[in-house]
Amino acid sequence: MNINxxxxxxxxxxxxxxxxxxxxxxxxxxxxDILAQIRKIQADVDALNSKLDNMRD
Amino acid sequence: MAKNDGAEELAxxxxxxxxSEIKLKTQKSIYGTELKISGNLKQQVKEKEKLNExxxxxxxxxxxxxxxxxxxxxxxxxxxxxxxxHLKKSATILSITKTMQSAIEKISATQRDTANHMGVTLNKAxxxxxxxxxxxxxxxxxxxxxxEILETMHEMDDVMRSSNLYNEKMAMNLSVTANKLNIxxxxxxxxxxxxxxxxxxxxxxxxxxxxxxxxxxxAKGVKMGAVMKDVAAQGxxxxxxxxxxxKNMMRTAVETRKMGFELSDAMNVANKLLDVEGSIESQMxxxxxxxxxANFDKARxxxxxxxHAEALAEVRDQVGDISKLNILELQxxxxxxxxxxxxxxxxxxxxxxxxxxxELEQQAAEALERGDTALANQLLSQLDGxxxxxxxANAQTNIQESLATQFADQKKMKNIxxxxxxxxxxxxxxxxxxxxxxxxxxxxxxMGLGIVGILAGLSLGVAAMTGAFSSTKPAAKKPGDLGIxxxxxxxxxxxxxxxxFQGTKNDGISMxxxxxxxxxxxxxxxxxxxxxxxxxxxxxxxxxxxxAxxxxxxIVIQLLSQQRILNVSGTQLAEVMDLERVxxxxx
Numbered sequence: 349m350n351i352n353x354x355x356x357x358x359x360x361x362x363x364x365x366x367x368x369x370x371x372x373x374x375x376x377x378x379x380x381d382i383l384a385q386i387r388k389i390q391a392d393v394d395a396l397n398s399k400l401d402n403m404r405d
Numbered sequence: 406m407a408k409n410d411g412a413e414e415l416a417x418x419x420x421x422x423x424x425s426e427i428k429l430k431t432q433k434s435i436y437g438t439e440l441k442i443s444g445n446l447k448q449q450v451k452e453k454e455k456l457n458e459x460x461x462x463x464x465x466x467x468x469x470x471x472x473x474x475x476x477x478x479x480x481x482x483x484x485x486x487x488x489x490x491h492l493k494k495s496a497t498i499l500s501i502t503k504t505m506q507s508a509i510e511k512i513s514a515t516q517r518d519t520a521n522h523m524g525v526t527l528n529k530a531x532x533x534x535x536x537x538x539x540x541x542x543x544x545x546x547x548x549x550x551x552x553e554i555l556e557t558m559h560e561m562d563d564v565m566r567s568s569n570l571y572n573e574k575m576a577m578n579l580s581v582t583a584n585k586l587n588i589x590x591x592x593x594x595x596x597x598x599x600x601x602x603x604x605x606x607x608x609x610x611x612x613x614x615x616x617x618x619x620x621x622x623x624a625k626g627v628k629m630g631a632v633m634k635d636v637a638a639q640g641x642x643x644x645x646x647x648x649x650x651x652k653n654m655m656r657t658a659v660e661t662r663k664m665g666f667e668l669s670d671a672m673n674v675a676n677k678l679l680d681v682e683g684s685i686e687s688q689m690x691x692x693x694x695x696x697x698x699a700n701f702d703k704a705r706x707x708x709x710x711x712x713h714a715e716a717l718a719e720v721r722d723q724v725g726d727i728s729k730l731n732i733l734e735l736q737x738x739x740x741x742x743x744x745x746x747x748x749x750x751x752x753x754x755x756x757x758x759x760x761x762x763x764e765l766e767q768q769a770a771e772a773l774e775r776g777d778t779a780l781a782n783q784l785l786s787q788l789d790g791x792x793x794x795x796x797x798a799n800a801q802t803n804i805q806e807s808l809a810t811q812f813a814d815q816k817k818m819k820n821i822x823x824x825x826x827x828x829x830x831x832x833x834x835x836x837x838x839x840x841x842x843x844x845x846x847x848x849x850x851x852m853g854l855g856i857v858g859i860l861a862g863l864s865l866g867v868a869a870m871t872g873a874f875s876s877t878k879p880a881a882k883k884p885g886d887l888g889i890x891x892x893x894x895x896x897x898x899x900x901x902x903x904x905x906f907q908g909t910k911n912d913g914i915s916m917x918x919x920x921x922x923x924x925x926x927x928x929x930x931x932x933x934x935x936x937x938x939x940x941x942x943x944x945x946x947x948x949x950x951x952x953a954x955x956x957x958x959x960i961v962i963q964l965l966s967q968q969r970i971l972n973v974s975g976t977q978l979a980e981v982m983d984l985e986r987v988x989x990x991x992x
Contacts, residue, residue: 368485368488368489369481369485371484371488372481372482372484372485372488373412373477373481373484374411374412375480375481375484376411376477376480376481376483376484377411377412377415377477378410378411379411379480381476382411382473382476382477382480383410383411383414385469385473385476386411386414386415386418386473387414388469389418389466389469389470389473390414390417390418390421392462392465392466392469393418393421393422393425393466394421396425396459396462396463396466397421397424397425397428399459399462400425400428400429400432400459401428403432403455403459404435
C-alpha cells in the first residue's frame, strides 16, 4: 500500500508539473505581443521566401 | 480564432523559416554551379550581392525567431509563476477541509452524546438537539448549554418516566435556574420533577419554589448549597416519613439548618418523642438524673402538627445547658430526645450568637408559602448564572452546536467525510512523493510539490464536496466526477490507498490487491514487462542518476497513456528506490 502511495504521488507530481508548464506556455502564446511578433516575423519570412522564389526571374 | 492559434502560428513560422533556409541553400548551390560554368563576372557579382543580402535577411529572421522563443519562454515562466501563486492562495481549501472535518466530528459527537445520555436513537437525538438549539437561539440564552440541558432532561426523564411530561424549554429554564442559584442541576431537576409529580405543581411553580427556597435560605443566613445537600440525602425519606410536600420539606430543611440541625435530626427526635410511652419514661429518667424539669409535651405536639423546626427548638430549650452533664446524664438525654450532645450545644450556640432578621425571615417564609412567582422571577433576573468568560464559552458552544444541528443528517455527513477523506488521501500521496523525491534527490522532482497537493486537492476536493452536498448524487464515487487536467484522461483516486492516477481520455486504470502481486495481474502482463524493463533501467541509473530517474518516470506516464491497466510491483519499486524502510509519514 505504501508503495502504491509512492507511485501515485510520483505520477501525480509529474502530471501536475507537465500540466502547469503546458498551461503556462499556452497562456504565453496567447499573449497579444507574442502573437504580433510571430506575425511580423512570419511576414518577413514570407517576403524572404518570395524573394528567393523570384530570384531567377 | 481558436484558442491555440498562437501555438499553430509559431509552428507555421518555424516551418516557413526552415523552408526559407532550404530555399537559400538551394540558391547558393545554384550560384556555385553557375560560377563554375558561366563566365559572366558582372552577373555573378550581382547574384552574389543579392544572395548575401538574402542571407543577411535570413540571419535576421533566425535571430528574431530566437528572440521570440526567449520571449515566449520568459512569458511562460511568468505565467507559470502566476498560476503557482494562484494555486498557493487556494491552499486555504485544505484548511477548510480540516475545519469541516472538525465540525462534523463535533456534530457527530454531540449527536452521539445526546443519544447515549437520553438512551434514544441517533435520529431522535438529532431532533432533541435541534429543539434545544431552537430554544437556546430563541431565548438568546448563554447561561446554559446543550449538555447541561441534557443533564436536566435526563433527571426529569428519570423521575417522570415519560418524555411527554417535560420538554426542552422546561429543561433549559430549569438548567438556567440551577446555574443562577448555583445548585446541582441534577438535584434541581429531581426536585422540580418530584414537585410536579408528587405535589402536583406546574413546572413554573416548581421552578419558582426553588428560587423562593433560596430566598428563604438567604433570609435565614443559611447556605442553599448545604440545604440542597441535606435535601438530596434525606429529602425523599423525610417526605415519605412525614407526608409533607416537597416545598415544606425544603422549608423545614432550611429551618433546621438555621438551628444547626438536619432533616435526619428532625426524624430522629420525632421518632423518639412520638414513642409516647418510652419518651415519657426517658424524660423522667433524665429529669431525675440531672435535676432538671424538662417537659417534651409541647415538642411532641409540635411534631404532630408537622412543625419540626419549632419542635426541635422546644426540645433544645427544655433541655437547657448541657455542658456539665456526665456520661449517664448524656445517655439519658439521647434516649429521651434522640439528639446528641454536640448537636444540642451547636444549636444553643447558634441561638445565642446568630443574628436574626425576623421581619425578613417572615417575609421570605410567606412568599414561599404562597408561591410568589413574580418575586421569584424578579429575584432570578437579578442573579447571574455564569461569569463573563463562561457566558462567552457557552455562547460559542451554543452557536457551534446550533449550526451543527442544521447539518445533522448523518447520511449527508458521511458523504462529506468521504470527500474529505479523498482530499486527505491525495495529500498523503503527495507526502509520499515528497519523501521519494528527497530519497532520490531528483532535481526534476523538486518542482511544485505543494502545488500538486493543492492542484489535486482542489480538483478532487471540489468534485467531492459538490457531490457530497448534492442530494441526488453520491459524493465522488464515480471516476467521472474527478479530474486534474481537462485535456487528460480519467483520474482515479483511492482514499484507502491514497493514490492518484491519470490516463488518456480513452484509458482506464484499475487497482486492486490482486494487481501487483506475483509480478502482475490479469491482462496487464505487457505493461508489467515494460515496467520491469523500466525498473531495470532505473536500477542501473542508481540514486545519483536523478535526471535519468526523472526521464524514466516520464516513460511511466507514457506507458499509462498507452495501456489500460497499470501494474506496479511494490517490492520491485522499493528495491529500485533503495528503500530500507517506509518513509516517515507514510503508512
